[in-house]
Amino acid sequence: MKILEQLYEGKAKQIYKTENSDYVVIKYKDDATAFNGKKKAILKGKGTINNKITNHFMKILQKNNIPTHLVKEISDTEILAKNVKIVPLEVIVRNVVAGSFSKRYGVKEGLSLRQPCLEFCLKNDSLGDPFINSSQILALNLAEKEDIEIIKTYSLKINSILKEYLTKLNIKLIDFKLEFGKTKEGTVILADEISPDTCRFWDINTNEKLDKDRFRQDMANQMYGYEEIYKRIIEN
Ligand code: TMP
Numbered sequence: 001m002k003i004l005e006q007l008y009e010g011k012a013k014q015i016y017k018t019e020n021s022d023y024v025v026i027k028y029k030d031d032a033t034a035f036n037g038k039k040k041a042i043l044k045g046k047g048t049i050n051n052k053i054t055n056h057f058m059k060i061l062q063k064n065n066i067p068t069h070l071v072k073e074i075s076d077t078e079i080l081a082k083n084v085k086i087v088p089l090e091v092i093v094r095n096v097v098a099g100s101f102s103k104r105y106g107v108k109e110g111l112s113l114r115q116p117c118l119e120f121c122l123k124n125d126s127l128g129d130p131f132i133n134s135s136q137i138l139a140l141n142l143a144e145k146e147d148i149e150i151i152k153t154y155s156l157k158i159n160s161i162l163k164e165y166l167t168k169l170n171i172k173l174i175d176f177k178l179e180f181g182k183t184k185e186g187t188v189i190l191a192d193e194i195s196p197d198t199c200r201f202w203d204i205n206t207n208e209k210l211d212k213d214r215f216r217q218d219m220a221n222q223m224y225g226y227e228e229i230y231k232r233i234i235e236n
């Protein structure tokens with residue numbers, strides 16, 4: 001399908017129009033950002049790795065009846081995706097305490113939660129992605145009641161599927177962020193990415209961090225997590 005002009009550029013991806021308005025091309029970049037874009041760097045090869053890891057996860061989810069935007073892979077860094085209107089929410093699922101949850105509630109990083117925890121944030125960098133609850137989402141007309149229920153159900157199901165899959169590869173799924181979109185027909189589907197940029201992955205035995213926290217926290221070898229997850233998932 002012919003790639004036309006750029007529609008949007010985000011921090012880690014670009015979206016291009018195609019000849020068919022039902023589809024877009026998404027291109028992964030090597031740009032890394034943290035703290036709502038305040039910290040920036042180029043991590044060479046990250047775009048390719050994140051594209052391949054995301055596609056691998058999306059295919060597993062599709063097989064488990066979670067609809068996703070992925071249509072097909074076009075190149076190392078590009079996919080053809082369904083054109084959706086992104087629901088302006090960042091959906092966070094947590095299994096183990098880390099990051100902002102640890103700071104906010106004064107709980108030590110690494111503690112396993114009694115049950116998976118689901119959080120909604122408004123997708124708005126300039127406001128620092130503030131927390132938002134279902135009542136506020138409805139009042140602000142950001143999504144329908146049924147959409148919120150579907151998003152919650154899919155998010156917890158995605159957590160179960162990925163947690164089980166990753167455990168077999170000695171990877172602990174600590175937490176992750178999802179985004180959903182609505183097609184022209186009004187169907188809610190999984191969009192965006194599932195990669196070391198948007199998930200926390202720890203080695204199951206050593207608790208070594210294998211994700212973007214290495215970049216956020218100025219740790220050594222910031223590409224190591226991306227490469228290690230890629231190796232365990234794709235080359236397994
Ligand atoms: P947090 O602990 O900083 O709230 O992050 C929770 C999870 O969400 C973690 O896996 C990283 C991911 N995340 C994003 O993908 N984008 C974001 O903008 C933020 C803040 C977190």
Ligand code: ASP
Nearest residue numbers: 011033034035036037038
């Ligand atoms: N994705 C966000 C940013 O680019 C925050 C993060 O991942 O830490 O700033």
